[in-house]
Amino acid sequence: MVARFVSGAHRRSARGGEGGGAAYVGGAPLPPRLDEIPRKPLCMLQGYGGQHHSCGDLYTPASVEELRVLFGMARRTGRRITFRAGAQSFDGQALNDDLVISMTGFTSIEIDEEGAQMTVGAGTPWGAIARELAARGFVPYTVVSTSHATAGGTVSGDCLSRFSGIGGKEGHYVERLTLLTLDGQLLSLSRDEPTSALFHAVIGGLGYLGAVLDVTYRIARVAPAGTPIRVVTQATRCGSLDELAAMLVPRAEQLLPSEGGSAVEDGWVPEALYSIAFHTLAGSKSMVLRSRYVAGTSHELRPLLNHRRGYPLRVPIEWLMRTSVVSQGVWTIIDRFVFDVSRPNVDELMGFLFFMDGNVLANRIGQALGAPMITVQQTFMIPYDPGAPEDSLRRLVDFINRIHEIATRDGTPPLLLDVLHIQGDRFLLSANYGADGFAVTVAFAGSDEDSVCRIRLRLTELSAHTLELGGRVYLVKNVHATAEHLQAMYAHALPEFVRLKELVDPDGLLRNEFLERVFPAHFRPAPRLART
Template sequence: MATVNKHPQSWGRYPIAKSSQVVPVYWRDELPNLAAFEQSILPYGYGRSYGDSCLNDGGVSVDVSHLRNFIAFDDETGVIRCEAGVSLADILEVAVPRGWFLPTSPGTKFVSVGGAIANDVHGKNHHSAGTFGCHVTQFELLRSNGEHLICSPEQNSELFRATIGGLGLTGMVIWAEFRLKKIVNPYIDMESIRFDSLDEFFELSAESDQKFDYSVSWVDLLIGGPGLCRGKFSRGNHNQDPALAQKPLKAKKLPLTVPIDFPSFVLNSYTVKAFNEAYYRVQIDKYVKKTESYEPFFYPLDAIHNWNRIYGKRGFFQYQFVVPFEHGREALNKSITHIQKAGEGSFLTVLKQFGDVKSPGMLSFPRPGITLALDFSNHGERTQKFLRELDQIVEDNGGVIYPAKDARMSAESFKKFYPQWQEFEQYIDPKFSSSFWRRVTQGTDSNIPLYI
């Protein structure tokens, strides 16, 4: 059985975990005997989870990123079947020229299909399309006892629900089938609107979610004042002009690359404020309307390879929460004020509304409400204390934190946020575990120091 020495890493680069072995899987007919491993097991794809849900410190990481074959595609219905290691980028490459698009997508296309299911990812169209799991029709799950189970809403339905958003703990997804979205051409009719207050954001959201499939906003939380924040609201729909289907997309530029880890002092409240000011002002007009390729609209950060190195060797914490609409304004007021007082700047800050399309996933994160996602440099205990206080604001307002992006939530907090965890636990494969799951259910913190 082949093994490799490179240890899996999460996108946030914290914590650092060391697997006992990393086992690559190349073929569906040459799968490892999961029962033969002495340590716990966890599938691993491309490492785009921000926290430790993709890590298994001291255990076995099964690398499924080589399972990248397409199995079937129905051009009439848009139903596609592919192996779990196929990336969303792979799917876009073959589907878009044929007039199909992903049903929903996170902010990066470098995510495996298995990872999209395990984290039940969401995107700019949650209010209209729900999560990725809403579009999955079936998948094959390999359990450690050797069983190969077909899971769907009708067959092994509870295991289907547990696996969607189940963080890779119910077994190894071998292949999956899901529905794509029909499009006329690869272009997006988009609008970008500058706004100068939280109230204006809410007004734009209420208007946009009725007319646009996609909406999201970048926000600057460090301006202070009565408006609390400012930002740019982006919204869009797929263009419907058949003539544009013949218009070739612009040749892709070579991606920018962050070649080194930035020194820790580079990102601070002053540099974040400077970036936010420049990014806000680069759009001179308050309202911009244009038709553009889907790439810059959906995946602006994918144009910068290894952008996570900006945060240096210590890594960073991605923090995303959702609070119900009835507590949205109060929760955002308190959390933004808390962030401003702490001087914990984030230049990758995303604010949007989730809709009421319910996911089949048992542990899925999205639910109706307001969601805010931020990045914070890892400054050790100072950052940990600040985030614990932010946790309390979220909890007090009936919200929850996103497990796929978490690297430090306490077991006590997790069990309050996800009381269904005990129902879910009965579907975990007995040989499967992760650093995340041990931390949030057993309270076993990583022994990795905060400063790497």
């Protein structure tokens, strides 16, 4: 059984030219005109973190034909293109002062229940996807923590989530994707030859190789159709960082065998294994959490505080926690009176999956009121060698201790630190290319340019230490590191990625301000002509 849902106002089909009242000459539809495509000239855009801004011409096409028209205009005028959709990037991955193409017109959901797969348009928000899946008893194997992010955006980052601690990152579950190249070709990419190389570059390639139109994922059935899905979470307090590190390594039987492996055949069900560490007035605390899906309502709801998206005090709490001392006070209250590890928490599915929606709302309201809502998040991948687990765990503990040392140097601890284990993969710009590791994410709030500058310097120091440990900086969130250190971290992938970039975009029409900034030796900003 295949169910198909399409949302949004499509002027033409994303797969062809039918509909939209197009005129025909000699049996062929006339191509759309440039002035028919919705445009916001010189539109102010920014990333989620509030640090990066741009002012570009924003177009919102809704068909392949309209995308081809925009690509043709770029070739004629020398303008450079960046793709955008959910506006959830922390850094400059989706910003450009020239031509920005929003993919929000490509919204569709097709669910193949028998095959346990779905195909979704690149601009489809994950909130809409999760709701359609849940109604049929399915969930994504891994999904980012805000409902506003889109499939095209997250696949372009090969994103991780709390379920990645056992199941790996998003790319593990992609079966196929459709790419529109700058010369107008439609390519169907998969991990099988002959498209495997491009498939492994586009996933995690941050939109630098073409327009992703749709993505086909494997999905997991966790309940009968029409049955509510809840999530049960058991937290365990850790007495030391050594204990935390050891508890994060999943058992071999919990892991998906390999990228692209059949979870249905193996009887594998996604389960989350992750940790959090925070600073209270009494010092640093940490805990490891395990979450699993349950079908039905036999478990009474007992949601975690940060999973209550509609909680009236959520926005003011988020604002208060942006100040270091207040943050420690709030965490002290939460630690003493909210976290009860003696019994499990039970969340509704959407509240658990998209707990960051409360942060997104707080940011939007704060920005509308003119408050400096600057968020800095950076993720470091510290290598884990299954053949030498004790040495690997010592490296992780050493790195977390270094975070604490640097943070206490100027009295500004991170708002939150979380750690999870990630399996290695083969995606070129993945921080886990060819190696398992621990993803260590550090979040800070900046109140002014001085505080943001201190945070940048601190993160750059941690990036240098990551390289010393043989690790890499994750390219999807903020990245503060020297170009030399990043070059060393990704030396294995950059030559091949550049080769593929030149193959599919020989004129260099696609721009990624982020990649061109962090890898200046490989991706030099090209001069562009004046806007027309």
